[in-house]
Amino acid sequence: MRPKSDSDELLIQRIPSDGWAVDFGEGEGVIEGQREALCTVGNGRWATRGAVPESSADDTHYPGTYVAGLYNRLPSQVSDRITEDESLVNVPNWLPFTFAAEDSPWLGDPTVEILENRHELDLRAGTLIRHFRIQDLAGRVTRILQRRFMHLERHELAALQTVIVPENWSGELRIRSGIDAGVKNFGVPRYRQLSSTHLQIDDLRHVGDVALAIVETVQSKTRIATAVRLSLHDSAGPIGADRVQITQSIEGDWVGHVAVLHVIEGEEIVADKVAALMTSRDAAISSPEEAALAALSTTGPIDDLTDSHELAWRRLWQRFHIDVESDGPIDVATLRLYAYHLIISMYGVGAGSLDAGVPARGLHGEAYRGHIFWDELFIFPILNLRLPWVCRSLLRYRVRRLDAARAAALDAGLDGALFPWQSGSDGAEQTPKVHLNPDSGRWLPDVTHLQRHVGLAIAYNVMQYFEVSGDFVFLEQEGAEILLEITRCFASLTTFDDDKGRYVINGVIGPDEFHTGYPGAEEPGVNNNAYTNLMTVWLMRAALEVLNELPEPRRAEIVEKLSIADEEMVRWSDISEQMFIPFHVDPVTGAEVISQFEGYEELAELDWHGLIERHGNVSRLDRIMEAEDDSVNNYQASKQADVLMLPYLLSASELEEMLAQLGYNWTTDQLPATIDYYLERTSHGSTLSTVVHAWVLARSQRADAIGYLDRTLRADLELAQAGTTSEGIHLAGMAGAIDVVQRCFGGIEVRAGALWFDPMWPVEFGALEFTLRYRRHTLLVRINGASIEVEDLGGPGQTTIQVGFDSEEEAQRLHVGQIIRHGIPPDS
Known part of the structure; x- marks a missing residue:
C-alpha cells in the first residue's frame, strides 16, 4: 500500500531551540507507556x-x-x-x-x-x-x-x-x-x-x-x-x-x-x-x-x-554529528532523538567484555521478550560508519555462539552453522512454540524459526563491517570462519532439482513473515523464496572471495580446521551459477516480476479496500484474518518488504550482474515493475518495511520515497502507535530512518576499497551535514541539491583513503585536511 496522505498526531512537542531537546507531556494508559519508552x-x-x-x-x-x-x-x-x-x-x-x-x-x-x-x-x-x-x-x-x-x-x-x-x-x-x-x-x-x-x-x-x-x-x-x-x-x-x-x-x-x-x-x-x-x-x-x-x-x-x-x-x-536546514521538511530533532536511542541501546556493548546482541526493541521494554533477530542488518550501516568497534563486539556475540549454531545445524541434518531466528543468552533457538493472537484470543503454533535468512544477515554484516573498517585481523581470526560455516549451512539447505536443472531451497520463510506455508499444506514453509535464494548466491560468491583474499598460511589453516574440500568449493561455485529464481508475469501490466516465492502468483488477490473499510489499520493482517477464520497464507499480501530487500542490500547493477551469472535475462530497467507490484501488496506491519520502501523508491519515485521516509521518522512518535511503542521502541526502524537520510539520499556506498558518493538529495530538503568514520579517518560531509563536499578531519599518520563519485570512473585519494568538492547533476 502507498504512504498515507494524512498524518496522525505526534506525542512529542519540540522545544523551539537548536534541535537538541524534545518535550513530552504526560498521558494516560499506553500513551504514558509510549512516553516512558521514548x-x-x-x-x-x-x-x-x-x-x-x-x-x-x-x-x-x-x-x-x-x-x-x-x-x-x-x-x-x-x-x-x-x-x-x-x-x-x-x-x-x-x-x-x-x-x-x-x-x-x-x-x-x-x-x-x-x-x-x-x-x-x-x-x-x-x-x-x-x-x-x-x-x-x-x-x-x-x-x-x-x-x-x-x-x-x-x-x-x-x-x-x-x-x-x-x-x-x-x-x-x-x-x-x-x-x-x-x-x-x-x-x-x-x-x-x-x-x-x-x-x-x-x-x-x-x-x-x-x-x-x-x-x-x-x-x-x-x-x-x-x-x-x-x-x-x-x-x-x-x-x-x-x-x-x-x-x-x-x-x-x-x-x-x-x-x-x-x-x-x-x-x-x-x-x-x-x-x-x-x-x-x-x-x-x-x-x-x-x-x-x-x-x-x-x-x-x-x-x-x-x-x-x-x-x-x-x-x-x-x-554522530548531523544537521539539516531548519526550514526543510526533515526535523533534525527527530534524527537526533533516534540516534540517541541507538546510542543508549548499543554504546556500552563496545566497552569491555559485555556479551550482548541487538534486541529488536532496544533496552526500552519487553516486547519480543528482548530477543535478538536480524535487526543488526539495519543498524550496522549507521554504527559501522561511526562506532565500528561496537559492530565488532556485536559480531562477536554471534561468534561466541558459533558452536551452538553448529550443533543446531547438526540437529537439523545440515552442515556448517545454523543460527536461530530468535536468540538470547546462549545461542539456542528462542522462537516461541506458540504465540497469542490478541484479536482472536487464540494461542497459535509459531513456525517462524524457519526464517533461515538470519544467517545471511549475519554473513552480510561480517562483510559490510570489513568493507568499512578494513579490519583484516577480525576477518582472518573470526569473521572468515563464521562466514564460511554459514555458507556451508546454506549450501546444505540447497538441493539440485533435476526437473528445473537448477539448485533450489525449500521449506523456508522469507522476510515477509506472513507466509508461513502454502494454503492447506501440512508442512510449514515455502519454496524458493527469491530473497533467500539470491542472497545465498551472494553468500557463495562472498565465501569464495574471502578464501581467495585470506593470506597464507591463514587460508590453509582455516581450510584445514573446517575440513573444506575442493569439491565443496566447486559446489559453492555451481550454486552461485545455477540457483533457481522464480519469476511471473503481472497480469495487469504484462511485466515480468521477481516472484516472492515459487507459486506466489497462484495465491488469491486480497480485497484491500474491503479490509480497510472494516478494520481501518490492516498492518497486522495476519491477526485480522486469523480472527476471521481465514489465513494470510491464502493471499498475495506481505507484512513487510521481502523481494524488495534485494535492491535494499544490493545495488541494481549488482543484482543485474548476479542474475546474469545465473543465466536470467533481467536488467535494471525491469526493477520498477517488481517494486510497483509489491507496493500494492504490502501492509507495512513492520517499521522496517517503510525503511526499505523509502530506499528502493528514492531514485524512481521520489515523492513516494519521501512519504515512506516521513512514515519512518514518525513511526514511534505517533499516538496511534502508542500501544506498540509502549512495549519498547523499534530500534532498527529508528536506525533505518537515519540511514535513509544519510546513506540513501546522501548516496553513500562502500565497495571495492573506496567510499563512493552518488547523492540524490532533494533540493527541498535544504542542506545536510554529518560526520562519519571510514577506515580510521573522520570525514565531514556536506550535501545540498547542487553539490557535495567531503572533508577529511583526521586519520592515522600519513594514510589516505579512496573517495569516489559515481559520475567518475575512478576514485581519488583524500588526504587528512583535504576537501573534495563535486557537483551534483540537476536530475540527481
Missing part, C-alpha cells in the same frame, strides 16, 4: 524507562530497568502445553523516590494534584529532565525539578537529582528513596498469561549509608546487586545530621531510606540519589555486591558525575 535513559550496558520515580508498575506506568544480555528462562502453562520462554529480565528498580509535606500523602497518591508536568529529554547531555508542580489537600504547593541519567562512561552508575522548592509553605518535609527488588516482567499485556517472576531476593540490607538489594535470576543464576546512596544539600552545602534525620528502612521487597527535615518557604532542597548496578556476568570483579559498593564509595558528588557524563556525550555527538 524517555528511556541508558548507556548501552543498562537502561531505565522514563517512568516517574514515584510510580510503580500498574495500568499506566511501568518503570522497567534492563541489563544488556541478561536473560532468564521460565516454564509456563499455555493452553494444553508447557512452554519455556527466555526473557530479557526486568531487574530491581533503582528509581523509587517520593516526598510529602507535613502529614500529606506521598507524591504518587491520587489525592496529590499535579498542577504542571513536563518531561524534557536533553539529547546533547543524555539527560531526562522533569519540571512539575503539585498541590496537596491542604493547599500546599511545591515546585520540583528532577534530572536523571545513566553515566555514559562509568557504565555501572545512574543518578537521579531532585530539587524541591516549597512555594507557599514551611514545615516538615519527608523524603522516601530506595530500591524495589520485587519487580516482575509484566510490561506486555499479551504475555501476562506467562510466568513472570524471574528474580528471587537473596538479601536486602544497609551497608553504612548505602541501601543494597541482592537478587538472583531463578534459572540462569545471574547474581545482581543494586546499591543506592541518598544525600541532601541546600544552598549552603550538605545538610548534616543536626537538621535531617535519615532512617534506614526495609519494607517487604523494598530497601532504602526515609529522611525528615524542616524546610522554609522558597528554599531549595536538593536530594541526590546515585545508584550502582553490578552482576555476576561483569568482568574483573569478586562479587557483584562488593563491586557495587566499591563503585559508590569511589563516586563523588552528583555534580561531578554530571560534568563527566555530559562531556562524554559531547564527544560522542561529534561522531
Whole structure:
C-alpha cells in the first residue's frame, strides 16, 4: 500500500531551540507507556524507562530497568502445553523516590494534584529532565525539578537529582528513596498469561549509608546487586545530621531510606540519589555486591558525575554529528532523538567484555521478550560508519555462539552453522512454540524459526563491517570462519532439482513473515523464496572471495580446521551459477516480476479496500484474518518488504550482474515493475518495511520515497502507535530512518576499497551535514541539491583513503585536511 496522505498526531512537542531537546507531556494508559519508552535513559550496558520515580508498575506506568544480555528462562502453562520462554529480565528498580509535606500523602497518591508536568529529554547531555508542580489537600504547593541519567562512561552508575522548592509553605518535609527488588516482567499485556517472576531476593540490607538489594535470576543464576546512596544539600552545602534525620528502612521487597527535615518557604532542597548496578556476568570483579559498593564509595558528588557524563556525550555527538536546514521538511530533532536511542541501546556493548546482541526493541521494554533477530542488518550501516568497534563486539556475540549454531545445524541434518531466528543468552533457538493472537484470543503454533535468512544477515554484516573498517585481523581470526560455516549451512539447505536443472531451497520463510506455508499444506514453509535464494548466491560468491583474499598460511589453516574440500568449493561455485529464481508475469501490466516465492502468483488477490473499510489499520493482517477464520497464507499480501530487500542490500547493477551469472535475462530497467507490484501488496506491519520502501523508491519515485521516509521518522512518535511503542521502541526502524537520510539520499556506498558518493538529495530538503568514520579517518560531509563536499578531519599518520563519485570512473585519494568538492547533476 502507498504512504498515507494524512498524518496522525505526534506525542512529542519540540522545544523551539537548536534541535537538541524534545518535550513530552504526560498521558494516560499506553500513551504514558509510549512516553516512558521514548524517555528511556541508558548507556548501552543498562537502561531505565522514563517512568516517574514515584510510580510503580500498574495500568499506566511501568518503570522497567534492563541489563544488556541478561536473560532468564521460565516454564509456563499455555493452553494444553508447557512452554519455556527466555526473557530479557526486568531487574530491581533503582528509581523509587517520593516526598510529602507535613502529614500529606506521598507524591504518587491520587489525592496529590499535579498542577504542571513536563518531561524534557536533553539529547546533547543524555539527560531526562522533569519540571512539575503539585498541590496537596491542604493547599500546599511545591515546585520540583528532577534530572536523571545513566553515566555514559562509568557504565555501572545512574543518578537521579531532585530539587524541591516549597512555594507557599514551611514545615516538615519527608523524603522516601530506595530500591524495589520485587519487580516482575509484566510490561506486555499479551504475555501476562506467562510466568513472570524471574528474580528471587537473596538479601536486602544497609551497608553504612548505602541501601543494597541482592537478587538472583531463578534459572540462569545471574547474581545482581543494586546499591543506592541518598544525600541532601541546600544552598549552603550538605545538610548534616543536626537538621535531617535519615532512617534506614526495609519494607517487604523494598530497601532504602526515609529522611525528615524542616524546610522554609522558597528554599531549595536538593536530594541526590546515585545508584550502582553490578552482576555476576561483569568482568574483573569478586562479587557483584562488593563491586557495587566499591563503585559508590569511589563516586563523588552528583555534580561531578554530571560534568563527566555530559562531556562524554559531547564527544560522542561529534561522531554522530548531523544537521539539516531548519526550514526543510526533515526535523533534525527527530534524527537526533533516534540516534540517541541507538546510542543508549548499543554504546556500552563496545566497552569491555559485555556479551550482548541487538534486541529488536532496544533496552526500552519487553516486547519480543528482548530477543535478538536480524535487526543488526539495519543498524550496522549507521554504527559501522561511526562506532565500528561496537559492530565488532556485536559480531562477536554471534561468534561466541558459533558452536551452538553448529550443533543446531547438526540437529537439523545440515552442515556448517545454523543460527536461530530468535536468540538470547546462549545461542539456542528462542522462537516461541506458540504465540497469542490478541484479536482472536487464540494461542497459535509459531513456525517462524524457519526464517533461515538470519544467517545471511549475519554473513552480510561480517562483510559490510570489513568493507568499512578494513579490519583484516577480525576477518582472518573470526569473521572468515563464521562466514564460511554459514555458507556451508546454506549450501546444505540447497538441493539440485533435476526437473528445473537448477539448485533450489525449500521449506523456508522469507522476510515477509506472513507466509508461513502454502494454503492447506501440512508442512510449514515455502519454496524458493527469491530473497533467500539470491542472497545465498551472494553468500557463495562472498565465501569464495574471502578464501581467495585470506593470506597464507591463514587460508590453509582455516581450510584445514573446517575440513573444506575442493569439491565443496566447486559446489559453492555451481550454486552461485545455477540457483533457481522464480519469476511471473503481472497480469495487469504484462511485466515480468521477481516472484516472492515459487507459486506466489497462484495465491488469491486480497480485497484491500474491503479490509480497510472494516478494520481501518490492516498492518497486522495476519491477526485480522486469523480472527476471521481465514489465513494470510491464502493471499498475495506481505507484512513487510521481502523481494524488495534485494535492491535494499544490493545495488541494481549488482543484482543485474548476479542474475546474469545465473543465466536470467533481467536488467535494471525491469526493477520498477517488481517494486510497483509489491507496493500494492504490502501492509507495512513492520517499521522496517517503510525503511526499505523509502530506499528502493528514492531514485524512481521520489515523492513516494519521501512519504515512506516521513512514515519512518514518525513511526514511534505517533499516538496511534502508542500501544506498540509502549512495549519498547523499534530500534532498527529508528536506525533505518537515519540511514535513509544519510546513506540513501546522501548516496553513500562502500565497495571495492573506496567510499563512493552518488547523492540524490532533494533540493527541498535544504542542506545536510554529518560526520562519519571510514577506515580510521573522520570525514565531514556536506550535501545540498547542487553539490557535495567531503572533508577529511583526521586519520592515522600519513594514510589516505579512496573517495569516489559515481559520475567518475575512478576514485581519488583524500588526504587528512583535504576537501573534495563535486557537483551534483540537476536530475540527481
